[in-house]
Amino acid sequence: EADIYQTPRYLVIGTGKKITLECSQTMGHDKMYWYQQDPGMELHLIHYSYGVNSTEKGDLSSESTVSRIRTEHFPLTLESARPSHTSQYLCASSGRWNTEAFFGQGTRLTVV
Amino acid sequence: AQSVTQPDIHITVSEGASLELRCNYSYGATPYLFWYVQSPGQGLQLLLKYFSGDTLVQGIKGFEAEFKRSQSSFNLRKPSVHWSDAAEYFCAVARGDSSYKLIFGSGTRLLVRP
Secondary structure (H helix, E strand, O other), rough: OOEEEOOOOOEOOOOOOOEEEEEEEOOOOOOEEEEOOOOOOOOOEEEEEEEOOOEEEEOOOOOOEOOOOOEEEEEEEEEEOOOHOOOOEEEEEEOOOOOOEEEEEOEOOOOO | OOEEEEEOOOEEEEEOOOOOOOEEOOOOOOEEEEEEEOOOOOOEEEEEOOOOOOEEEEOOOHEEEEEEEEEEEEEEEOOOOOOHHOEEEEEEOOOOOOOOOOOOOEEEEEEOOO
16 A cells, blocks of 8 residues: 655745645655656656655656655655646656656646 | 557446457557556546556456557456446556556547446
8 A cells, every 4th residue: 555645735825925835655665756647647757866865857857856854755846836837746756676656646736 | 759549538338238348558668558547527546557567457446458469558357247337447657667547548438328
């Protein structure tokens, strides 16, 4: 069973606010990922990490930032939210030997 | 760079009918291939995966997929669809090396007629 958790599940926030989306996994996975998904659309990789203190930008440019201070934790931060950031954000992790990725249930963000 | 194409945006089938969802990938070497399913408002659940070996792989919920290197395809099939199979299906590819980035197709939405 996947043990990867995202909080909050839903967030409505005003323009200009700073927000942090939390993602934690209890599987000891080295690799973690953030995907952005608009309703009914494909998933775009925005950030990934291969381990502690390792972060890379994904294929889709994003104004968000991430950090990886602990293996189990991979938070995503938006310093100043805008309506264009409205989307679903999915966190995932995978193990050392390139096994499948496990996904959290996502955070649906609405910026008003 | 690797990429995934799912040519069908929507597919509608009758309950009990067979299903095939198409997936084509672009990658220079043998990739790792996956099919995920996403129910509304939920995360993604792995249906099946192909790394190497037998090109016909079995997954959960009665799904199977066949890797065809000559066609760069990894189509998903199910012999008899149930109403609960209605969801969004994503094909994904990852490079088979340490750089491992999982890249998704645009998805196919499956609708099931009673």
